[in-house]
Amino acid sequence: MITAENLTKRFGSHTAVDNVSFVARPGQVTGFLGPNGAGKSTTMRMIMGLDRPTSGSTTVNGKPFASHRDPMTQAGALLDAKAAHPGRRAVDHLRLLAATNGLPAKRVADVLDLTGLTDVANRRIGGFSLGMHQRLGIAATMLGDPQVLIFDEPVNGLDPEGVHWVRGFARARAAEGRTVFISSHLMSEMAQTADHIIVLGKGRVLADAPLNQFLRAAENPNVRVRVSDATVLGSLLAADGVTITQTAADSLEVAGLPSHLIARAAALEGLELHELTPLSASLEEAYLALTDEATEYRSAV
């Protein structure tokens, strides 16, 4: 489990992470979404004790990461896949990490196997493709068999096979009961990987909800309605979970109802519809609207 409570990080006058609170739970892939510069990497670095928060706190399995006696058995983080020395062989890189962290040498063979790198274990890292670098970075996170895994943009630049592999790996680790926390700037990617999504924009949490809530919001976009009597239709549509904004004498914007139900209500009342337009079509658009600070979507999710 990972928690962040009122986490804030300032670099000079710039606030990179602004009062962020969330929980990433065991048994789930939690997607940490946001455009470049939103503060995802800085948050991950603070969780791993690599950056000190200006204020607020984070915990990994109940304690600040750095205060665990055996940190690599608590959490593994892939923050920079190219961090390994290019002249070193993959197996030696992992052996060194295991030895300096007091982990059994036999874990090296286990994690090479787990990440499909056994056949290239004796190759120098400098000759690795991006996908192999990524696998090696992920292998290192698993050396201590930790309960918590943190991957910063793990699919960036990977080919489709590499993306598929990372996705499957993350899902499999969550299915084992681990907490998997993955950042991405692509909603489409997270929609295929995450159970729960936290959206960050300009350092702030814009949304924190199960993936299926985002999917529902995208399936039921806001609908613009022009009708002979907007006041009458508005009162007919009013219900729990439905938000109605009258934008002009003959216009409404309706959130939380599909178009066909709006049309049916108008027809039953004998009202004349002049327009019925869904305002957003896709999950990606819902996410872009959110990070663009479109307030309607923030409340819809």
Ligand SMILES: Nc1ncnc2c1ncn2[C@@H]1O[C@H](COP(=O)(O)OP(=O)(O)OP(=O)(O)O)[C@@H](O)[C@H]1O
């Ligand atoms: N060491 C630093 N010194 C000054 N500013 C920093 C530092 N690290 C990050 N920042 C700034 O903090 C903000 C958040 O950066 P961060 O890397 O956390 O964002 P991100 O969401 O991970 O984006 P990206 O995907 O581009 O890495 C950015 O404006 C960045 O320029």
